Amino acid sequence: MSIKTRRNNLLKSLPEKSLLILSAGKEIVQSEDSNFPFYVNRNFFYLTNVSQANSILVVYKTDVIKECLYIDDYDEKKEKWYGKKLTHDEAKQLSEVDEIHSLNNLNSELREILKNINQVYLDFKTDNAYFNDVKKSFPNLNINNVYPYIVSLRMIKDESEINDIKEAIKITHLGLKTAIKELKTANNEIEIYNAFNHEILNHGTHEIGFPSIIATGVHTCCLHYPTPVDQIDRNSLILCDVGAAYNHYSSDVTRTYPISGKFNELQKKIYSIVLLTNKTIIDAIHPGIMIKDLQELTKKTLIKGCLDAGLIKEANELEKYYFHNVSHHLGLDTHDASDKEKPLAPGMVITVEPGLYFKEYKTGVRIEDDVLVTKDGHEVLSKEIAKEIDDIEKLLTGIN
Numbered sequence: 001m002s003i004k005t006r007r008n009n010l011l012k013s014l015p016e017k018s019l020l021i022l023s024a025g026k027e028i029v030q031s032e033d034s035n036f037p038f039y040v041n042r043n044f045f046y047l048t049n050v051s052q053a054n055s056i057l058v059v060y061k062t063d064v065i066k067e068c069l070y071i072d073d074y075d076e077k078k079e080k081w082y083g084k085k086l087t088h089d090e091a092k093q094l095s096e097v098d099e100i101h102s103l104n105n106l107n108s109e110l111r112e113i114l115k116n117i118n119q120v121y122l123d124f125k126t127d128n129a130y131f132n133d134v135k136k137s138f139p140n141l142n143i144n145n146v147y148p149y150i151v152s153l154r155m156i157k158d159e160s161e162i163n164d165i166k167e168a169i170k171i172t173h174l175g176l177k178t179a180i181k182e183l184k185t186a187n188n189e190i191e192i193y194n195a196f197n198h199e200i201l202n203h204g205t206h207e208i209g210f211p212s213i214i215a216t217g218v219h220t221c222c223l224h225y226p227t228p229v230d231q232i233d234r235n236s237l238i239l240c241d242v243g244a245a246y247n248h249y250s251s252d253v254t255r256t257y258p259i260s261g262k263f264n265e266l267q268k269k270i271y272s273i274v275l276l277t278n279k280t281i282i283d284a285i286h287p288g289i290m291i292k293d294l295q296e297l298t299k300k301t302l303i304k305g306c307l308d309a310g311l312i313k314e315a316n317e318l319e320k321y322y323f324h325n326v327s328h329h330l331g332l333d334t335h336d337a338s339d340k341e342k343p344l345a346p347g348m349v350i351t352v353e354p355g356l357y358f359k360e361y362k363t364g365v366r367i368e369d370d371v372l373v374t375k376d377g378h379e380v381l382s383k384e385i386a387k388e389i390d391d392i393e394k395l396l397t398g399i400n
Contacts, residue, residue: 001158003049004096010047011061013149018119020146021110022047023126024055041126042332043150045248048095052086056106057097060113069097070106110134114141121146151337155329156347162372164249165330165349166381168209169370171244172251173385175200179214179240180396183259189214189228192238200244209243209250210334216259220364221357223324234259237267239364243334250334252351253382254368261396263389270356271365273305275387277354278367281326285371285378288343291327291350298326298354306356321356330370348373349381 014020024044027035040051048057048069056070071091079085088100101109111134114120122128124145135141157165178199179192186192193214200208215225217236225239232238241254256274258267280301281294302322306312312321329338330349344350353368367387372379386392 019117020059020121022057027053067097068099070103154337164247168244168246168251193228207245209245213241215239218362221359254366256365274365277301281352344373346375
């Protein structure tokens, strides 16, 4: 699907005499002479394919549709300091917007357009401060939130989006292979963390989908363990919740490995329950089912597994050992924009990530896959990344 087609699909939902304004976002100052890394507004990128700060998309819908992309002017002095900016021709080619204007003209041109429109659509989740001055001159404008309309589109991935997610998963797989090779000699969690991040940044991507979670021992029981600095206990598990991004599309995969190369009996018991649940949920994915249905099936499967294994005595004990959702949408954001009240449909990409966390045993297990919903059921996009017990132990045999 072309970028222009995405915009046309959005405009079908907007009334006549309406104006869409979307911002890429602004750079945020980190210190006196540097900025934080720029993170483009994903809704803006989805509709323009442009990642440059201070860019504004304006679409005017009447009996005809007029599109304009506003970008920074070329500045030779700034380029020497901060690097190259898009030329008008480059912006036109990327965005498929015919009219590229200077950002300096935005306010004056908006004032003219607003004389003939009834509704303005903004993304309420982004900073629209640049529009405030103009808005004061038109106090009777109806201001609407375009976010729900874009969410409905973003939930269904087209072929190019799916391919970007697949590429991100491939790079993640490479990163995991490199990371677990470090298990043989690593003394500290940060060594595994650095090995993964270095590998994915070395394979055609400049992005990590989210901060890598590398946890060992009791830290495997912390969902978003933020500080991988502890010494490694070689008898414990290591949980790797990681994901590269490609063209801003994220992967999100979790694997749990025995650092020794072999699961002990307790680790194997817990891992087997989580693995069965992971596969049970994946098998249940098809168009029409709700994520909340998958969550209920997750709890039911985990409860039975834990009761049968003697890990809990009553069903209500599960909430102590499983306390998150089994799934979320995946795409331009790792936890992608979604309407949780909508059933799954072909083209949606979701995660499946059941887990069990027994802090008293210093043992947490999570197994997460990325799954595409198809018209006939589903496709596991991360199926090449080993998760069966035998496969994992064989994989680790050569490094321990």
